[in-house]
Amino acid sequence: MLVNATRMLKEAHDGHYAIGHFNINNLEWTKAILLEAEAQKSPVILGVSEGAAKYMGGFKVVTAMVKALDEGLGITVPVALHLDHGTYEGCLKCIEAGFTSIMFDGSHFPFEENIAKTKELIRIAHDKGLSIEAEVGAIGGTEDGVTADGEVADPEECRLIASLGVDFLAAGIGNIHGLYPADWKGLNIDALKRIQDATGGIPLVLHGGTGIPDAMVKDAIHHGMSKINVNTDCQLVFAQATIDYCAAGKADPTSENKSKGYDPRKLLKPGVEAIRAKVKEKMELFGSIGKAC
Numbered sequence: 001m002l003v004n005a006t007r008m009l010k011e012a013h014d015g016h017y018a019i020g021h022f023n024i025n026n027l028e029w030t031k032a033i034l035l036e037a038e039a040q041k042s043p044v045i046l047g048v049s050e051g052a053a054k055y056m057g058g059f060k061v062v063t064a065m066v067k068a069l070d071e072g073l074g075i076t077v078p079v080a081l082h083l084d085h086g087t088y089e090g091c092l093k094c095i096e097a098g099f100t101s102i103m104f105d106g107s108h109f110p111f112e113e114n115i116a117k118t119k120e121l122i123r124i125a126h127d128k129g130l131s132i133e134a135e136v137g138a139i140g141g142t143e144d145g146v147t148a149d150g151e152v153a154d155p156e157e158c159r160l161i162a163s164l165g166v167d168f169l170a171a172g173i174g175n176i177h178g179l180y181p182a183d184w185k186g187l188n189i190d191a192l193k194r195i196q197d198a199t200g201g202i203p204l205v206l207h208g209g210t211g212i213p214d215a216m217v218k219d220a221i222h223h224g225m226s227k228i229n230v231n232t233d234c235q236l237v238f239a240q241a242t243i244d245y246c247a248a249g250k251a252d253p254t255s256e257n258k259s260k261g262y263d264p265r266k267l268l269k270p271g272v273e274a275i276r277a278k279v280k281e282k283m284e285l286f287g288s289i290g291k292a293c
C-alpha cells in the first residue's frame with residue numbers, strides 16, 4: 001500500500017520506535033525490502049537518490065516499478081516512496097512522477113535560500129498529498145559525489161525550518177554517510193536533545209544509519225529520531241554474498257557445472273537474501289516490527 005510517510009512517522013515518534021528508510025538501486029533491492037517489510041508487518045520507506053533514479057531509467061520508471069511490485073507481490077504494509085537528498089528540480093519531477101514523499105536537501109544553500117525553497121516545496125508537496133523532509137546542517141560523508149564533514153545542526157535553524165510545516169527533519173548530529181572512521185566521536189545526543197526541544201517534537205531523521213553502535217541508535221530513537229536511513233549496509237551484504245557465491249564456483253559456466261548458477265535469478269539470490277536478513281535486523285533494532293498490524 002503506497003502512502004506518504006507522515007502518519008507512519010508520527011506514530012513511530014509517539015511510540016518511541018523508528019521506521020527504516022532503505023535505499024533502493026534496482027528491482028532486486030526493491031523486492032527484497034518490500035517482501036521483508038511484509039513478512040515483518042513493518043511500515044517501510046523506500047529511499048531513492050537522484051543518482052539511483054537515473055541509473056534505473058528515471059523517476060517514472062521507479063514509480064512504475066514500485067507501484068507494480070507493491071501490487072504484484074500483494075504488499076499490505078504501508079510503503080512510502082521517498083526521494084532522498086533531492087534538489088529543487090528533482091523534487092518537482094518526483095511529485096510529477098508519483099512519488100509519495102520527498103526530501104529537499106537545501107542544506108548547502110545559504111540558510112535564507114534553504115528556507116525559501118523549502119517553503120515553496122512544502123506548499124506544492126502538501127497540495128498533492130506528499131510528505132516532505134527538509135535538512136538543516138550537512139550530513140557528513142559522501143552521497144552521490146557530494147562530501148561533507150559530520151556537522152551538528154543549529155537548533156534555532158532547525159526550529160525555523162520545522163515551523164514552516166515540514167513533516168520531518170534531517171538534522172546533523174555528527175552522523176556520516178557511508179562507513180564511520182575509526183576515530184569517529186559518535187552521535188551527539190546532547191545536540192539531539194536541544195534540536196528536539198527546539199522543534200517541538202517533530203519526527204527527526206537520522207541519515208548515515210550504517211555502522212552506528214546499536215545502543216547509540218536506541219538512544220537516538222528515544223530522543224526523537226523516528227526515521228533511520230540505511231544504504232551502505234545493504235550494499236555491503238549484497239556484495240559479500242555475491243562474492244562468496246562466485247568464489248564457491250557456483251557461477252562457473254563450464255560444462256561440468258550442471259547447476260547453471262550463472263542464471264541471474266540464481267546469481268543474485270544470495271545477495272537478495274542477505275538484504276532481507278539485514279532489513280530484518282534493522283527493523284528489530286528500530287522497533288518497527290508488527291507496527292503495521
Ligand code: 13P
Binds near residue numbers: 023047231
Ligand atoms: P548509509 O549509506 O551510511 O547507510 O546512509 C544512508 C543514508 O543516509 C541515505 O540518505
